[in-house]
Amino acid sequence: MPDDFERMWGDLAPVGRAVSSGGYFRQPFTTPERELAAWFVEQCEARRLRVETDAFGNVVGWWDGGAGPAVLTGSHLDSVLDGGAYDGPLGVVSALAAIDLMRSRGVVPARPVGVSVFVEEEGSRFGLACLGSRLATGATSWETARELRDREGVRLGDVVEGGTSALLADVGTFVELHVEQGRDLVDRGAAVGVASKIWPHGRYRFDFTGSANHAGTTRMEDRQDPMLTYAMTALAANKQARLAGQRATFGRIEVEPNGTNAVPSKVTAWLDARCSSDDALVGLVEVVSRQAAERAERDGTAVEVTAESVSGSVAFDPDLAARVAADHEGPDWPVIPTQAGHDAGILSAAGIPTAMLFVRNPTGVSHSPAEHAEVADCLVGVSALADTLERLTR
Amino acid sequence: MPDDFERMWGDLAPVGRAVSSGGYFRQPFTTPERELAAWFVEQCEARRLRVETDAFGNVVGWWDGGAGPAVLTGSHLDSVLDGGAYDGPLGVVSALAAIDLMRSRGVVPARPVGVSVFVEEEGSRFGLACLGSRLATGATSWETARELRDREGVRLGDVVEGGTSALLADVGTFVELHVEQGRDLVDRGAAVGVASKIWPHGRYRFDFTGSANHAGTTRMEDRQDPMLTYAMTALAANKQARLAGQRATFGRIEVEPNGTNAVPSKVTAWLDARCSSDDALVGLVEVVSRQAAERAERDGTAVEVTAESVSGSVAFDPDLAARVAADHEGPDWPVIPTQAGHDAGILSAAGIPTAMLFVRNPTGVSHSPAEHAEVADCLVGVSALADTLERLTR
The missing domain is CATH 3.40.630.10 (Zn peptidases)
Incomplete structure (x- = not known):
């Protein structure tokens, strides 16, 4: 039965x-x-x-x-x-x-x-x-x-x-x-x-790369810290989505080496973005990527954005x-x-x-x-x- | 030999x-x-x-x-x-x-x-x-x-x-x-x-708690996203240390559930802070903790700071x-x-x-x-x- x-x-x-x-x-x-x-x-x-x-x-x-x-x-x-x-x-x-x-x-x-x-x-x-x-x-x-x-x-x-x-x-x-x-x-x-x-919905992998170093002895001005570039990008994505009535989320992150006393060499984070139209999605990801690249320039780091999946x-x-x-x-x-x-x-x-x-x-x-x-x-x-x-x- | x-x-x-x-x-x-x-x-x-x-x-x-x-x-x-x-x-x-x-x-x-x-x-x-x-x-x-x-x-x-x-x-x-x-x-x-x-040197665990939710369907204004509180705190720590000639690093982070399409329920991150004097260390951690708490208030999240080890x-x-x-x-x-x-x-x-x-x-x-x-x-x-x-x- x-x-x-x-x-x-x-x-x-x-x-x-x-x-x-x-x-x-x-x-x-x-x-x-x-x-x-x-x-x-x-x-x-x-x-x-x-x-x-x-x-x-x-x-x-x-x-x-x-x-x-x-x-x-x-x-x-x-x-x-x-x-x-x-x-x-x-x-x-x-x-x-x-x-x-x-x-x-x-x-x-x-x-x-x-x-x-x-x-x-x-x-x-x-x-x-x-x-x-x-x-x-x-x-x-x-x-x-x-x-x-x-x-x-x-x-x-x-x-x-x-x-x-x-x-x-x-x-x-x-x-x-x-x-x-x-x-x-x-x-x-x-x-x-x-x-x-x-x-429409996309998942975008942001690879932020910098230079590992000692968290105590490295002067702040000598660092290439990808965590900072990531942090600004996460805030920028939120702000852009909020202003535009869309959705943007960084909910997943992986850090290397992820040690308390080491400036990270790499931060990988995933952007989940969803918008009311295909054009709006392209625009949102573009502006977040551009802000990430600008901040990377200031931090001495690099950022690469890969679309892992995009659904129209x-x-x-x-x-x-x-x-x-x-x-x-x-x-x-x-x-x-x-x-x-x-x-x-x-x-x-x-x-x-x-x-x-x-x-x-x-x-x-x-x-x-x-x-x-x-x-x-x-x-x-x-x-x-x-x-x-x-x-x-x- | x-x-x-x-x-x-x-x-x-x-x-x-x-x-x-x-x-x-x-x-x-x-x-x-x-x-x-x-x-x-x-x-x-x-x-x-x-x-x-x-x-x-x-x-x-x-x-x-x-x-x-x-x-x-x-x-x-x-x-x-x-x-x-x-x-x-x-x-x-x-x-x-x-x-x-x-x-x-x-x-x-x-x-x-x-x-x-x-x-x-x-x-x-x-x-x-x-x-x-x-x-x-x-x-x-x-x-x-x-x-x-x-x-x-x-x-x-x-x-x-x-x-x-x-x-x-x-x-x-x-x-x-x-x-x-x-x-x-x-x-x-x-x-x-x-x-x-x-x-002097200390390690401080910052536990940021929010509410897990769907990264697509949850309106930005309905979220309690601890990743945002963390991101602002990481930037604030860097800025404060830079201005004061001290050291502050967030190099380790753990996110729950750490899924691409979920607003996190919790972000734990470790601050490594070092200063030229004991008083400067206390002051640095205080100002970063206060800025984290203020941002948590805006984000609808909570933050708790635990000193895991402090060496004078x-x-x-x-x-x-x-x-x-x-x-x-x-x-x-x-x-x-x-x-x-x-x-x-x-x-x-x-x-x-x-x-x-x-x-x-x-x-x-x-x-x-x-x-x-x-x-x-x-x-x-x-x-x-x-x-x-x-x-x-x-």
């Missing part, structure tokens, strides 16, 4: 949870994330969904029947470092629960319905967000991806087999349900909403969004943009008509142990997803 | 050397540093020096004979992370070479002479500089020290036995030879110099310094201050008359793979140390 939403949610709660913070460490191809993947296969089998995997670790559980093209729904099970419980798993659990709900209503879809789990959506291990969906759609080639390395130097090519994917061959529509990562639905008093677009603006299929938002009982669901990247954005960019459903998040906090959604809202989400799938598979 | 200076130097060159940077990783009680410690015992035995160890891992090789109080010389064999070859080992190798030189001259000291190696001088593993000499003098108690933990959480008490030390019981004078860590001797055109004093100003015995600087053939050696901490400072503060000899460093660079001294200058250093020991043991 398949479990209901709350039972499934309880299954996942302890997996990869850090006792100290209450946050989750479910990095791709590590034990907790593999445990979740195995759990997903069990849940598919318990529901007699046919399990199909690809060479990258992506999985779909198929409710076969009817004639294609198929309707796919799902999300991901990996987390950022010390992340929340909802980002990803809510979409997977809700998809399984929506199938249970459709079956309990006696729905017989006229098309195949699949529940998907894409690997490494967060990019927290190999650095490229939406890695699984990029590989499944061909947006990123395996030749490129297999050389990606994690922080310990492990190659992606040594972790998964790699090759090709046929998972999306017969997919006509994709629907991803996700916890909201802001407070738009709180402001609008709605339990669920529909995505209009995803802001994604506008979801407007007709589909309008239909999902309106074609059900009760008031329309609000249609809102998001600043977060999603596998749905990759599938949409690959030409698959795609929609996203959001579930209200009382604090708007995400990528944090404090991420939350009320059970009542989650159940509204399951019902909304079941309604949407039912209509799309008629 | 004991080796000469260059032969000994060649023995040490490959131990703990990183191929990529050419720097040294000789952290206390790790394989490379233990290899050096074993090498030192071999060298003592080859010279028929009686090896005495204490419960903390400090070692002295004794050239017994005559009546106490003894004259001790030596330095340390550990390095900072990715450090240079000279800081520490030069003093140990020069001490052994000086004994060879004294013996070749037929010197028979009227007092015992010891060659010492103190553990963890750099504080690069357990965070407390001059740990071995602090324990040997009782400046730090074992009850306190045994709870110190390295970055992996390993307790010092689980690495060394601990207890008491009798190594210094009969020591009347200490002389440490060290590579210079600035360019005073270059400016003065001298191969060797004598220390007048050590600047050390004035070496002025009569001994004058005697060492003048009582030899040729022109007097210059007497200069240093901003670097040394075991010599700890022994001096413990009431043991102490002197330091410096060997010229062409670039002044230290705590870096680029740290250097010419062999000719090193040999002048060996000769100066032998002369000094000979006069002190008459």
